[in-house]
Amino acid sequence: MQDDPQQMIQIRWHGRGGQGAITAAKVVAEATFKSGYGGVVMAPTFGTERRGAPVSTSLKISREKIYDLSPIRFPDIVVVLDYLILNEVDVTVGLKPGGLLIINSPRPLRDHQFPDYRVAVANVTKLGIEAGLRKGIVNSGIIGALGKAGGLVDIEMLSRCIAAEFVGRKPEENVRAAQLVYAATQISEPSRGAANA
Amino acid sequence: MTTAAKTNVLNLSTEEFVHPGNRACSGCGLSILYRIGLKALGRDCIFVVPPSCLTVMQGLFPIAASQMPILNGTFASTAAIATGVRAAMKRRGKQTQVVAWAGDGGTADIGIQALSGALERNEDIIYICYDNEAYMNTGVQRSGTTPQGGLTTTTPYGKKEQGKNLPEIVAAHNPAYVATCSASYPLDFHDKLLKAKQISGLKYIHIQTPCPPGWGCEERMTVKIGKAAIDCGLFDLYEIEDGKKQLSEPSRKLLKKAKLPSVQEYLSMQTRFKALSDEQIAVMQERIDQKWADYRQEFCAE
Amino acid sequence: MPDSRFKVLTSASTSGPGDAGRTGSWRVERPIIDYSRCTPAKTGKASCHLCWLYCPDNVVSKTLEPKIDLEYCKGCGICAEECPVKAIEMVSEEQFVKGGEDE
Amino acid sequence: MSEKLIDSGNNAAAMAVQLAAAEVIAAYPITPQTPLTEKLSELIAAGKMDAEYVAVESEHSALGVCIGAASAGVRAFTATSSNGLLYMSEQLHWAAGSRLPLVMCVVNRGIGAPWSVWNDHQDAMSQRDAGWIQIFAKDHQEIVDMTLKAFRLAELVHIPVMVNYDGYYLSHTYMPFELPDAQTVREFLPTYDYAHTLDPEKPESLNTVTLPDARNDINGVKQPGYMDIRHNLHQEMRLALQVWEEIDADFQQRFGRGGTPIxxxxxxxxxxxxxxxxxxxxxxxxxxxxxxxxxxxxxxxxxxxxxxxxxxxxxxxxxxxxxxxxxxxxxxxxxxxxxxxxxxxxxxxxxxxxxxxxxxxxxxxxxxxxxxxxxxxxxxxxxxxxxxxxxxxxxxxxxxxxx
Structure with a gap:
């Protein structure tokens, strides 16, 4: 997908207010920009963000400048920072068949059945604690899962951008979390055999 | 407490900063203040003035009646504009004194938000409110400081509510300096300004300012009426520095008097109070007596 | 620097007397000083000068014989009211009208 | 050296204001403008920007502070959105009438009632007759470039400039842009100058009551009446278009971007x-x-x-x-x-x-x-x-x- 200059990759992030979905998307935006994508647009949920309430953020990535800033309707990738959101929000709305669904979940991959999609699962919450972060810090870790399953940017660039974003806020631990998640992420291919997005 | 040299009429500067032939009414209390006040402030000042009698008195384009640099601004933003001028002076490394000079409407009513903000930030400005107790520039409408019972064009049967005690509202912000003055004691005002110039932070000076057309009196009575307000104990001259209140001489000397002249004498000098009933005047007198009983406790115990 | 093509007209006033014209014409009564009673004039010493202090319009001089600039004096009478020795009398302007109905 | 980075539109605006070396910033929080002034207050508090930050009590006061500062000879900046812009409306007219070269970012948002924090252009459109130059940015690069050009335009023609950009679509969105080199900006943007700077050594009374008719000054020279002053504002605002094109051409020469100023x-x-x-x-x-x-x-x-x-x-x-x-x-x-x-x-x-x-x-x-x-x-x-x-x-x- 990176070879076609016209192709745009659209990532929608689901989290809760305060979980840092925007920061995570920002880090990935920065990393993709630094990796040579000329068009990167990260647009947070527009409006009144409240701690705990479900929020979404969109990230569009392209080789060329992006002119259309309207919200993502048909994402290629959906990232879920808290598997409990799956009960509240239909996170797969518009997700292209064969698209990638990344979930932070304590449950094994087999518990997350989405036959039309590639699914990547990691226990980001647990790995974050192992990395030395306070419980509930998942935004740096989830980037590792995206790094592994998304194949957009390598983990070294992501790690550098995480370290820069978290200056003064445990940068090393945050990088370690992303790297632990990168290593632990498990991926399943779509069972209905849809074409790769 | 900071003290300043006592100025008397003989050593008061003869340098004048306001031109004759300006548009102030005949017998204007504000004119006395402005003329004498500028002698204390000197030339290194920038004035910020909202719509008020002062706007008109200062001249109509292209002629200025005053020799000071003046920024005329919108009604509600005197203290904010003064803040901006002060910030610019700081940037330019200048000590120029920034003086906001507004009426009671521009201070107690529409301008109180900006004043409160500037007080909270303790901006290094002098804020002067000349209080003629109604909107005189627009033809005598009630203001927040119009006294209870006062007749104005918008209180044709007398104002029902009590006036705001603005200096106390200001003092509750704990600024660097609060003082009250009277147009009838211009030298007291002069010396309080000299003192204010020495203090950094926000200095607030509130001046009772008789207005013959607004108060309903002969023009020649401006000074007399202002003095009567103080002599009967209705309006007091004081300073608050570091949270400590001190009466100024014209009011302090009342502490020694067993009985003050009745407020009736002051009220009867002006037609604006002719709607007051005897009961209302009695209530007013009671309030004054109580205030002075409290003052005697507060200041004579020391 | 402003562009020379632009005149930038604003209302910026410069200082000068008589913005309201010759305000002496506002007067209905004229202050007349009786120097035989006026303290500084009588004693020849700088003293009193309350007429100068209280004059709202800057038309009284701080001189041993105080002078009033009738060009601009609005005739408020504060000087007369505040004079401690009652040396100033307010006299109707009618008395100073030259000539009469014939003119 | 210019710098390529990815950041929010509000931060892009803040960095442009930092480059423009505004010396007095006064602002009141309002969504979606808030992060712009938060960023400026942070830059100033951290010593990365040499300016006075005045945390005011309202938008009306925010522009009031800027009016005071600009009249006293210092480059000032504020920003707002929506009802905040409407609340300062009186001050907008005042700044234009006194020909103050102010720059303000308006992060466009719908106007209440009912409350809406989301984007539209009604706030800016409601102020179209205030006598401000109004420009609209389409992306972060334009926010940066237009803000810098706005300061130069305002100070050349003595008319305040409002730089508009869409709330959320730009303000909170991250996208790449190039931040110009500080030295080149200094060369592009001369030092601040206001024709009637408040000065005790050359005292003037600004914005005095002005009569309907022209009137002689103390030297007997005829000076404009209100209508003449307003006519001049209109004429010179029309002429500002040409200056805007000239500024864009100069900007393009120095920074390599531009060519579509109008x-x-x-x-x-x-x-x-x-x-x-x-x-x-x-x-x-x-x-x-x-x-x-x-x-x-x-x-x-x-x-x-x-x-x-x-x-x-x-x-x-x-x-x-x-x-x-x-x-x-x-x-x-x-x-x-x-x-x-x-x-x-x-x-x-x-x-x-x-x-x-x-x-x-x-x-x-x-x-x-x-x-x-x-x-x-x-x-x-x-x-x-x-x-x-x-x-x-x-x-x-x-x-x-x-x-």
């Missing part, structure tokens, strides 16, 4: 149908235009970069011979039509072969503007051969209504 056309050269829009909406049409071009329709989009002064002759010349002009806008003059549409219609009226004009109202209070909706409505308008009555043609169509 109109930014996309595929308009041979177009029969031209969309006119401001801000991000104009950019959103790029893909729509490409798609319709692929289908054989000669369509283009023209972004209007400066709304006041309205580039009457320039835009009329550009559009006079196309078949139809389709004005899409995020605001309107209630009880009439879109303000931009009405302006454009009046600009084209003197031209004998003036095109058909259609007005579309979109995205009020943040209502999603579906790119598909833009495509469909534009296509329909282009293919519509049978025209309705003049009144029907002239009636704005509301796109995306849900009830």
């Amino acid at each position: 109109l930014d056309p996309y595929r308009c050269d041979d177009a029969d149908f031209v969309v006119v829009a401001m801000g991000t909406l104009a950019n959103q049409f790029h893909d729509v235009v490409d798609r319709l071009r692929d289908e054989g329709l000669k369509v283009g989009v023209l972004a209007l970069q400066i709304y006041r002064p309205f580039p009457t002759a320039i835009i009329a010349e550009a559009l006079q011979s196309v078949k139809a002009v389709l004005v899409y806008e995020k605001g309107l003059s209630y009880g009439n039509q879109g303000a931009l549409y009405a302006d454009l219609k009046s600009a084209l009226y003197p031209y004998p072969n003036r095109p058909q004009l259609h007005n579309f109202i979109v995205g009020l209070g943040g209502r999603d503007i579906g790119t598909e909706d833009l495509y469909q409505t534009l296509k329909t308008a282009c293919l519509q051969e049978a025209l309705g009555t003049p009144e029907q043609n002239d009636t704005p169509q509301w796109i995306g209504l849900q009830l």
Whole structure:
């Protein structure tokens, strides 16, 4: 997908207010920009963000400048920072068949059945604690899962951008979390055999 | 407490900063203040003035009646504009004194938000409110400081509510300096300004300012009426520095008097109070007596 | 620097007397000083000068014989009211009208 | 050295203001502008920007502080949105009338009631007659470049400039842009100068009561009355268009970006149908235009970069011979039509072969503007051969209504 200059990759992030979905998307935006994508647009949920309430953020990535800033309707990738959101929000709305669904979940991959999609699962919450972060810090870790399953940017660039974003806020631990998640992420291919997005 | 040299009429500067032939009414209390006040402030000042009698008195384009640099601004933003001028002076490394000079409407009513903000930030400005107790520039409408019972064009049967005690509202912000003055004691005002110039932070000076057309009196009575307000104990001259209140001489000397002249004498000098009933005047007198009983406790115990 | 093509007209006033014209014409009564009673004039010493202090319009001089600039004096009478020795009398302007109905 | 980075629109604006070396910043928080002034206060507190930050009690005071500072000879800046802009409306007129060279960012947002924190252009449009120059940015690069150019324009022509950009679409969105080199900016932007700086050594009374008629000054020289002063503001605001083009040319020479200071056309050269829009909406049409071009329709989009002064002759010349002009806008003059549409219609009226004009109202209070909706409505308008009555043609169509 990176070879076609016209192709745009659209990532929608689901989290809760305060979980840092925007920061995570920002880090990935920065990393993709630094990796040579000329068009990167990260647009947070527009409006009144409240701690705990479900929020979404969109990230569009392209080789060329992006002119259309309207919200993502048909994402290629959906990232879920808290598997409990799956009960509240239909996170797969518009997700292209064969698209990638990344979930932070304590449950094994087999518990997350989405036959039309590639699914990547990691226990980001647990790995974050192992990395030395306070419980509930998942935004740096989830980037590792995206790094592994998304194949957009390598983990070294992501790690550098995480370290820069978290200056003064445990940068090393945050990088370690992303790297632990990168290593632990498990991926399943779509069972209905849809074409790769 | 900071003290300043006592100025008397003989050593008061003869340098004048306001031109004759300006548009102030005949017998204007504000004119006395402005003329004498500028002698204390000197030339290194920038004035910020909202719509008020002062706007008109200062001249109509292209002629200025005053020799000071003046920024005329919108009604509600005197203290904010003064803040901006002060910030610019700081940037330019200048000590120029920034003086906001507004009426009671521009201070107690529409301008109180900006004043409160500037007080909270303790901006290094002098804020002067000349209080003629109604909107005189627009033809005598009630203001927040119009006294209870006062007749104005918008209180044709007398104002029902009590006036705001603005200096106390200001003092509750704990600024660097609060003082009250009277147009009838211009030298007291002069010396309080000299003192204010020495203090950094926000200095607030509130001046009772008789207005013959607004108060309903002969023009020649401006000074007399202002003095009567103080002599009967209705309006007091004081300073608050570091949270400590001190009466100024014209009011302090009342502490020694067993009985003050009745407020009736002051009220009867002006037609604006002719709607007051005897009961209302009695209530007013009671309030004054109580205030002075409290003052005697507060200041004579020391 | 402003562009020379632009005149930038604003209302910026410069200082000068008589913005309201010759305000002496506002007067209905004229202050007349009786120097035989006026303290500084009588004693020849700088003293009193309350007429100068209280004059709202800057038309009284701080001189041993105080002078009033009738060009601009609005005739408020504060000087007369505040004079401690009652040396100033307010006299109707009618008395100073030259000539009469014939003119 | 210039720097390529990715950041939010609000931060882009803050960095431009930092580069412009504004010395007094006064602002009051309001969504979606807040992060811009938070960033400035942070830069100042951290010693990265040498300026005074005044945390004021209202927007009215924010512009009041700027009026004071600018009158006293110092470059000042504020920013706001929506009701905050309306609350300072009186001050806007005041700043323009006293010819203060202020710059303000307005992060466009719908106006209450009912409350909306989302984007449209009604806030800026409501102030179009205040005497401010109004420019509209389409992306972060334009926010940066226009803000820098705005300071120079304001200070050359002595008219305040409002830099508008879309709330959330730009303010909170991260995208790449290039931040110019500080030294080059210093060369581009001369030191601040106000013609009537408050000065005890040269005292003037500013904004004094001004009579209806011209009046002699103390030297006997005739000075303007109120109407003459206001006429001069109008004339010089018209003339500012030319200066804006000159500034853009100079900016392009120094920084390599520019060339479209007034109109930014996309595929308009041979177009029969031209969309006119401001801000991000104009950019959103790029893909729509490409798609319709692929289908054989000669369509283009023209972004209007400066709304006041309205580039009457320039835009009329550009559009006079196309078949139809389709004005899409995020605001309107209630009880009439879109303000931009009405302006454009009046600009084209003197031209004998003036095109058909259609007005579309979109995205009020943040209502999603579906790119598909833009495509469909534009296509329909282009293919519509049978025209309705003049009144029907002239009636704005509301796109995306849900009830």
